[in-house]
Amino acid sequence: MLKAYIDVTLKKSILDPQGTAVKEGLSKLGFEVETVRIGKHIEVTLNDMNRENAEKLIDEMCLKLLINPEIEVYSYRIEEE
Amino acid sequence: MKAGVVVFPGSNCDSDVYSVLKELGADVKYIWHGEDKIDVDLLVLPGGFSYGDYLRCGAIARFSKILEGIYDYVENGGYVIGICNGFQILTELKLLPGALLKNMDLKFICSDCILEVSNDNTFFSRLYKKGERVNFPIAHGEGNYYADDETLKELERNNQIVFRYVNNPNGSRNDIAGIINKKGNVLGMMPHPERRASSLLGGTDGIRLFKGMIESFK
Numbered sequence: 001m002l003k004a005y006i007d008v009t010l011k012k013s014i015l016d017p018q019g020t021a022v023k024e025g026l027s028k029l030g031f032e033v034e035t036v037r038i039g040k041h042i043e044v045t046l047n048d049m050n051r052e053n054a055e056k057l058i059d060e061m062c063l064k065l066l067i068n069p070e071i072e073v074y075s076y077r078i079e080e081e
Numbered sequence: 082m083k084a085g086v087v088v089f090p091g092s093n094c095d096s097d098v099y100s101v102l103k104e105l106g107a108d109v110k111y112i113w114h115g116e117d118k119i120d121v122d123l124l125v126l127p128g129g130f131s132y133g134d135y136l137r138c139g140a141i142a143r144f145s146k147i148l149e150g151i152y153d154y155v156e157n158g159g160y161v162i163g164i165c166n167g168f169q170i171l172t173e174l175k176l177l178p179g180a181l182l183k184n185m186d187l188k189f190i191c192s193d194c195i196l197e198v199s200n201d202n203t204f205f206s207r208l209y210k211k212g213e214r215v216n217f218p219i220a221h222g223e224g225n226y227y228a229d230d231e232t233l234k235e236l237e238r239n240n241q242i243v244f245r246y247v248n249n250p251n252g253s254r255n256d257i258a259g260i261i262n263k264k265g266n267v268l269g270m271m272p273h274p275e276r277r278a279s280s281l282l283g284g285t286d287g288i289r290l291f292k293g294m295i296e297s298f299k
Contacts, residue, residue, distance in 0.1 A: 010182075014227065015252075017187050068137055068173070070180045071227060 001081040002046045004058045008067050008074045009039035042066055045081060054078055082298035085112040085121035089142050094128035094164065094275060101278040107295050114145040123160045123294060126167030128273060138181060138223050139169035148174065160204060161267045165221055168269035177262055177269045179228030185252025189222040194272050195247040196258050200240050203261055204297055205268045208289035214247060215286040217272035224271040226253035239263055244270055
């Protein structure tokens with residue numbers, strides 16, 4: 001079986017107040033970092049298929065439901081389960 | 082006017098809108114999300130947390146049975162008003178442009194809210210005056226309206242912004258509280274006019290929105 005590990009984040013052009021709040025928290029603990037962006041992680045296990053089809057399917061799922069292309073972008077990796 | 086208030090699992094402002102419409106003499110009914118026919122003049126997508134707001138607000142409601150026919154309904158001139166969660170659903174359906182992000186200060190805000198009427202020449206806002214200030218409460222965690230620059234320009238150019246915040250509470254671009262589609266039959270707004278429709282409950286600023294729609298059908 002194949003498993004897709006999908007990461008969804010806000011587009012760079014969109015402010016991420018959660019990330020900013022966490023950055024401040026890190027700073028208070030002494031971790032000085034440039035930026036923090038917060039997103040979502042989605043794992044999808046697929047039925048048996050080849051990798052090329054799996055990629056096509058994941059792209060379609062992302063664009064149709066898993067992300068809102070107006071505000072979010074996604075990336076993923078697919079691994080043998 | 083025949084009106085239908087859609088009830089999703091997690092809707093919680095459905096009976097408020099229903100009561101206001103009923104009191105004003107509309108022929109109103111609830112429509113369960115599993116029904117498949119939109120046989121009304123006005124479809125209301127009420128506030129709440131449809132399907133627990135899983136994934137994104139409105140993202141799952143978009144696939145409910147009752148909304149399968151909404152594109153044809155809107156194309157044929159049917160009226161839709163989406164309030165709060167209903168607005169979020171309308172953007173997920175792409176019946177309205179843009180998206181609603183988390184409030185800028187990350188807090189859920191539940192309070193009175195002063196709005197300015199930006200367009201009084203719509204089916205929904207015809208009993209208000211342009212520039213008039215009204216108080217419709219807000220109650221949302223994700224009401225921060227976002228659209229890209231080009232979309233915002235188009236909304237401004239076409240006069241599609243119906244309500245604006247006077248003191249922007251959530252970071253919405255161009256102070257947008259409510260917008261209408263180009264055709265003029267779909268309104269989405271974060272504030273709750275149905276919560277300002279009785280003097281017992283703090284005021285009646287919201288009544289004219291519903292009255293205006295009902296009178297259009299007389």
